[in-house]
Amino acid sequence: xxxxxPNRPSTTTSKxxxxxxxxxxxxxxxxxxxxLGLNLPQTMGNRLWAPMFVMAVMAFAAALILGFxxxxxxxxxxxxxxxxxxxxxxxxxxxxGFTAVFSAITFAIARILGVFRSEGGDxxxxxxxxxxxxxxxxxxxxxxxxxxxxxxxxxxxxxLHFYVAADVVGSSEAxxxxxxxxxxxxxxxxxxxxxxxxxxxxxxxxxxIHVLRFQSIRILEVAKExxxxx
Amino acid sequence: xxxxLDLAARPAAGANxxxxxxxxxxxxxxxxxxxxxVAITTIGNLVIADSSPVLASxxxxxxxxxxxxLGVMKIGVAVVLIxxxxxxxxxxxxxxxxxxxxxGDAARQPTSPxxxxxxxxxxxxxxxxxxxxxxxxxxxxxxxxxxxxxxMALVIGLIVGLAASGQAADSAAFRGLSxxxxxxxxxxxxxxxxxxxxxxxxxxxGLREGGGEVQAALGAPVKTLTMPTSAKAFIALMAVGMMxxxxxxIGYAVVATQYAGNAxxxxxxxxxxxxxxxxxxxxxxxxxxxxxxxxxxxLGFQFTRIRELITTAA
Numbered sequence: 001x002x003x004x005x006p007n008r009p010s011t012t013t014s015k016x017x018x019x020x021x022x023x024x025x026x027x028x029x030x031x032x033x034x035x036l037g038l039n040l041p042q043t044m045g046n047r048l049w050a051p052m053f054v055m056a057v058m059a060f061a062a063a064l065i066l067g068f069x070x071x072x073x074x075x076x077x078x079x080x081x082x083x084x085x086x087x088x089x090x091x092x093x094x095x096x097g098f099t100a101v102f103s104a105i106t107f108a109i110a111r112i113l114g115v116f117r118s119e120g121g122d123x124x125x126x127x128x129x130x131x132x133x134x135x136x137x138x139x140x141x142x143x144x145x146x147x148x149x150x151x152x153x154x155x156x157x158x159x160l161h162f163y164v165a166a167d168v169v170g171s172s173e174a175x176x177x178x179x180x181x182x183x184x185x186x187x188x189x190x191x192x193x194x195x196x197x198x199x200x201x202x203x204x205x206x207x208x209i210h211v212l213r214f215q216s217i218r219i220l221e222v223a224k225e226x227x228x229x230x
Numbered sequence: 231x232x233x234x235l236d237l238a239a240r241p242a243a244g245a246n247x248x249x250x251x252x253x254x255x256x257x258x259x260x261x262x263x264x265x266x267x268v269a270i271t272t273i274g275n276l277v278i279a280d281s282s283p284v285l286a287s288x289x290x291x292x293x294x295x296x297x298x299x300l301g302v303m304k305i306g307v308a309v310v311l312i313x314x315x316x317x318x319x320x321x322x323x324x325x326x327x328x329x330x331x332x333x334g335d336a337a338r339q340p341t342s343p344x345x346x347x348x349x350x351x352x353x354x355x356x357x358x359x360x361x362x363x364x365x366x367x368x369x370x371x372x373x374x375x376x377x378x379x380x381x382m383a384l385v386i387g388l389i390v391g392l393a394a395s396g397q398a399a400d401s402a403a404f405r406g407l408s409x410x411x412x413x414x415x416x417x418x419x420x421x422x423x424x425x426x427x428x429x430x431x432x433x434x435x436g437l438r439e440g441g442g443e444v445q446a447a448l449g450a451p452v453k454t455l456t457m458p459t460s461a462k463a464f465i466a467l468m469a470v471g472m473m474x475x476x477x478x479x480i481g482y483a484v485v486a487t488q489y490a491g492n493a494x495x496x497x498x499x500x501x502x503x504x505x506x507x508x509x510x511x512x513x514x515x516x517x518x519x520x521x522x523x524x525x526x527x528x529l530g531f532q533f534t535r536i537r538e539l540i541t542t543a544a
Contacts, residue, residue, distance in 0.1 A: 025248065053519050060512040067505030075498040087501075094508050101515040108522035115526050119533030126540050127332060139254075180284040187289070188275025191296045195268035198303040202261040205310040206254035212317035216247035216324040223328035 021132060027214050029132040035121020036133045038114045041144055045110025052104035059097030066090040084179040085165040091183075092161035095190050099154040102197035106147045109204035113140065116211045124218070128225040134214055140207040146200030153193030157186045240319040247320045253313020260306030267299030287399040290408060294391025297415045301384040304422040308377055311429040315436055322440035326447045329539055336542050338449035345456075350531040352456045359442025360454050362435055365465060369431030376425035383418030387411050406490035409500070413482025416507040420475025423514040427468045430521035434461065437528045441535070450539060455531045461524045467517030474510035478503055 021031035030036075038046065070086040117133060124131040164182040168175050241249070271292035278288045329337075341357040354360065362370075387410075394407035438454060445452040481503045489495045 049519065049523060053516065056512065056519075057516055060509045060516075064505050064509045067502045071498050071501035074494075074501050090505055094505060094512075097512050098508075098515075101512055101519060104519040105515065105522060108519050108526065112522060112526045112529065115529045115533065119530060123533060123536055123540070126537050139258075177283050181279045181282070184275050184284050184289060185279035188272035188279075188292065188296075191268055191275075191300070192272045194300060195265045195303060198300065198307065199261050199265050202257050202303065202306050202310055205307065205314065206258055209251075209254045209310065209313045209317050212314065212321055213247065213250070216317070216320045219324050219328040220247065223331040226332055 018133075023132070025217070027217075028135045030135060032121075032131045032133065033129060034125045035118060035131055037118050037121070039117070039136065041110050041140075042114030042117065045107040046114060049104050049107035049111055052100045052107060056097045056101035056104060059093055059100060063090055063094035063097060066093060080176055081168045081170060084168050084176055088161040088165035088168075088179065088183065091186075091190075092158045092165070095154050095158050095161075095193075098190075098194060099151050099158075099197070102194070102201070103147060103151060106143060106197070106200055106204060109143070109201065109208070113204070113207060113211060116208075116215065120211075120215050120218070124222055127222045128229065130222075130225055132218060134211060137207055137210050139203045139210065143200045143204035143207065146196050146203060150193045150196030150198075150200060153189055153196060157189040157193065160186055241316075241323060243323070245320065245323065247324045249320075251313055251316055253309055253316065257306040257308075257310035257313065260309060261303045264299045264302035264304075264306060267302065268296050271296035271299065285399040286408065287395050287397060287404055290391050290395035290411065294388045294395075294411055294415060297419065298384050298388045301380065301418060301422055304419070304426060305377065305381065308373075308422070308426050308429055311426065311433065315429070315432055318433065318436045318440060322443055325536065326444045329444065329448055329536065333448055333450075333539050333542060335449070337445075337539050339451065341451040346453070348453075348455075348531065349534065350455060350527055351458055353453045353531070354456055356452045356454070357446075359439060359446050359452055362439060363457070365431060366435030366438065369428040369435060373425050373428035373432060376421050376428055380418045380421030380423075380425055383414050383421060387413075387415030387418055390414060400493070402491045405493070405496050406486045409482045409486035409490065409496075412503075412507065413479040413486070416510065417475055417479040420472060420510055420514060423511060423518070424468065424472050424475075427464070427514065427517055427521060430464075430518060430525070433525060434521070434528060437525070437532065441528075441532050445535070445539075448539065450542075453535055455528055458524055458527055460520045460527070464517045464520040464524060467513050467520065471510050471512075471514035471517060474506060474513060478507040478510055481506065 016032050016034055016036055018030040018032045018036070021029055023029055066086060067090050070083060070090055073083050073086060121131050121133055160182065164179055164186075168179045274292040274295075275289070278284060278292070281288065341355060343357070344355050346353050346355055390407055391411035394404055394411050397404035397407060442452045442454055481499070485496060485499045485503065489499060
């Protein structure tokens with residue numbers, strides 16, 4: 001036994017004609033005769049959450065192994081320069097994992113928003129033929145910007161970690177001090193990157209609240225439109 | 231505040247879905263406060279980077295304060311998730327009303343329990359809404375204790391970290407306090423992420439319960455998605471991540487109490503405990519990715535079912 005999936009429009013962004021429509025409340029919408037499908041960030045969210053997730057898992061595993069290698073190097077009194085290099089490389093790999101996992105979370109939120117937009121449009125198409133779709137709220141735009149800023153901050157920090165690791169040559173006091181100074185500066189940059197990622201996630205979740213509220217109101221309007229048209 | 235935390239604060243029958251809740255605003259304000267704290271500690275790190283040599287004791291306060299700032303942001307995430315749960319109940323009431331008006335009695339039909347396959351995955355058919363799963367009951371019971379314990383651990387870790395920053399960098403006292411601070415702070419972060427995971431579990435519970443309620447109200451067969459593999463993996467990752475978070479705390483406690491006086495052994499153990507504590511959070515975050523993916527799948531299933539019900543009335 002299988003459920004029948006009713007015919008539905010494509011869930012990709014298309015050139016469906018839209019028109020501005022004013023609502024009596026605070027929601028800004030565009031109207032159309034069928035669902036609009038996914039917008040660009042939602043399409044990206046659909047495609048990229050899984051690769052980011054896989055990249056994160058791999059990076060975390062690699063960083064943990066590097067941590068044990070570094071621990072062993074310390075225990076065997078290895079070259080201090082190598083220990084400093086391993087410290088920077090371990091942190092760099094770890095934060096590839098963090099930016100990937102935070103991006104995966106953001107993309108997964110975009111995917112949820114895509115389901116609301118695409119499927120909500122399809123339900124309206126089927127029930128009344130008059131579709132209202134929320135314009136992208138400021139919070140959703142903030143989510144994208146914040147994620148990009150967080151990712152940039154962490155990627156810059158990771159690149160610099162690798163650069164510093166490559167630059168620690170010899171075990172001179174000056175080289176080790178410079179590596180420690182870079183370590184302090186980059187710790188702050190990484191933390192700020194994580195903060196920007198988290199801020200984007202909060203904005204994305206707040207957008208879900210906004211969309212849920214709109215759809216709870218809209219479905220009741222759709223029922224009225226349908227009964228009025230009969 | 232009590233209303234913000236009350237997950238069972240389901241709107242009364244006939245409640246107006248236009249009613250706004252404050253969860254999003256409270257969550258965003260908490261996130262901004264946390265981000266400002268993080269920005270201050272970033273400046274602190276950049277200033278400390280100018281000193282020569284950089285002492286571990288100098289880095290203790292930005293580490294403690296910055297981790298606490300990130301914790302405050304996670305509490306903001308949790309508050310917004312609570313808002314989503316409350317909003318889902320408004321959605322259940324609105325969809326029930328709308329479908330009753332659109333479909334009427336057309337969806338009413340006798341039901342024999344069975345399992346079906348759908349575009350989204352296998353689903354069970356029953357006459358009544360399915361009872362909550364054990365994991366859903368756990369999620370609803372444990373999200374608040376996890377968040378509360380996480381917040382307390384962060385505060386304790388911050389205080390210990392500040393105490394460590396007052397010690398000489400090469401002293402046993404510093405090493406001991408620093409280890410306690412790191413272990414406690416990351417245990418707190420792990421508990422906060424577990425609280426967030428349980429809130430996501432509560433959202434999945436609400437979707438399951440609410441979806442069943444809407445279908446039962448129409449007299450239609452209640453179709454419920456069986457637990458997807460991604461949800462099982464989410465639970466597994468959350469358990470592994472939480473165990474790792476507890477494990478790193480125990481590791482730091484052992485190091486603080488046994489090896490603080492031996493700089494070499496301390497450094498050897500700190501070298502693997504650092505990555506372990508971060509991997510613990512990474513695993514919990516990976517579980518959160520899968521929980522969000524599962525939510526999108528369940529929502530897709532529900533929308534398909536709504537369209538199916540509307541089609542029966544056509």
